[in-house]
Amino acid sequence: MADMERINTPVETAIAEHFAGAKAVLPGDAGARETAFARFAEAGLPHRRVEEWKYTDLRSVMREAAPLAPALADDDAVAALEASPWFAGIEAARIAIANGHVVASASDFADLPEGVSLETTAQALASGHPDLAALGAIPEASENIAYALNSAFMSDGVVIRVAAGTKVETPLHLRFVITGDSAVATATRTLVIVEKGASVTLLESHDSADDVAHQPNNVVEIVAEDETEIAHFRIDGHGSGAQALSTLTAHLGAHVAFDTLNMIARPGLVRHQVFMTFAGEHSKGGVRGATMLGERQHADTTLFVNHVAPHCESRELFKTALDGNATGVFQGRIAVAKEAQKTDGQMMSAAVLLSDGATMNNKPELEIFADDVLCAHGATCGELDDDLLFYLMARGIPRPEAEALLIESFLGETVEEAVDETDEAMREALMGVARTWLAARG
């Protein structure tokens, strides 16, 4: 059976045709792209019989393969970027990426914080930038099909280096938008290397028009050298038609403090993957997320947290609110290698179902080979607490508002944990996503 050739679906055939057309014009080493594409060609689009894609069957939901988007005219790109509301209240150095291509005129490249150097991924690929050697630091990510497709098609993005010892005060804001009436695919690759002792806050926001089946595939790779402090706040505001794949990798050295928080609201289909590897001792990593879904929306968050080095601490907290006929997926795998003694890993996924038609799939997994660790996981799924609702309503708060208060507080725990308590503006920027969603829910 192993020798039998797999028969491509029409969508897989279309992707292969897109690749054949694109590989000659995409920047960088065509051979590397072909190697990555071969991985996809061999496996095909993931489907429900592939364990890690069990709940997100791309083969059945991807009915078309959109063509890779060309760069937009500058005016169109700027207009789309101006319409994107996320993190509006946060002063940041902007890095604008529209339809998968960097828009220099809408970015603050001339005014980057001290110690931050940046090049576009397109330039880096074309010139064979040495930093690109840091890509693919986590092998499990490289084997992933969404990542492999991104490696085959990646067209732009940014390569950022934060110089050793630099405390970057102004956050760097990666602003992604996709615009246009006909569906396009994008493949961006961003690499952030944070040198020893540096600290930085990364904001990442995504927007695409509703009702258009755009197919973004974004990869952000973070390499955290020893003694770094990195906060990453992400807002996934893709429109209700989008089929969005995203991958975050975080390779942590020793004595690192890394936190990522992802807010997902109203997507068509989202698969967000996080690969975090503890390669050095005494590091702390927090991976959190709040997901808000309605209608027939689908969001899948899949984590692989790999404790290779001892004495590290990982915290994962995911909250999902589901309305309508939405489907939520949380897959969280924590692996603790034999050498990773004294690992402290705590993972929790909680979902609240706001309708009879909503579905939540929780799949936590622990693989522990060390014998002196503290690891726990939990998953809950339920309705809003009737007693709490009654208490709020007994004070005159109408049911929709009472529900909104409870949902906001339920989701808000992720933000409370991830954001410094003095950073009111950041908390508001993130909770604003929840409030907007709740207001639209009515």
Place this chain on the structure above:
Amino acid sequence: MLEIKNLVVEIEGNRILNGLDLTINNGEIAAIMGPNGSGKSTLSYVIAGKDEYEVLDGEIILDGQNVLEMDPAERAVAGVFLAFQYPLEIPGVATMTFLKAALNAQRKARGEAELTTPDFIKRVNEAAQKLAIPKEMLKRALNVGFSGGEKKRMEILQMALLEPRFCILDETDSGLDIDALRIAAEGVNALRSPDRSFLVITHYQRLLNYIVPDSVHVMAGGKIVKSGGKELALELEANGYADYKAQEAA
């Protein structure tokens, strides 16, 4: 003001209230006393509108409106306030956010303008001061980490801010030491008015030394079995509920 007629209530097939009649006039403080399981807390929940109770018969009329047709929020707007025996903790909802939502929801429902933030804060601070509620408490999540006494004072604070027509105090004395009891009672007494009535539910006569009732009703077997003046409370304190339990059993 409030008239309850022949109220029959079941929960999961068990009859809890069995043809209860009670009338409370404008400005009256009525106390209900009775043994455990006589249906006192059920009565308070049914008036406030908790939906797990099935009302099989009867009416609850507040100012001419049948509150049984309203949801809990509408009843609150109509003037019903229940001070909970066990106030709930709501992690993640800041006390001030909750108070403002409640106050403005009621004002909005009555067609009144929402309070401005400074005006709101001033009102809360004044009311909190009278109840010896420290500002730190107002900054925390609602009732989270509050002691029993603090939770009860927070209920009275809400009552003071919402200015209801009809207040139910469900065993407000339970879990309170004597100082906390006095503060809570003073808070209630400050709200006494010819336009406001109270239903005070308690096991013990002690609370009624501080909140002196106009009428006392004994509840047993899901109905009022005896009514009288404040002296009835003293009589119960002396003799216990044995007579009424026997009556119920018979």
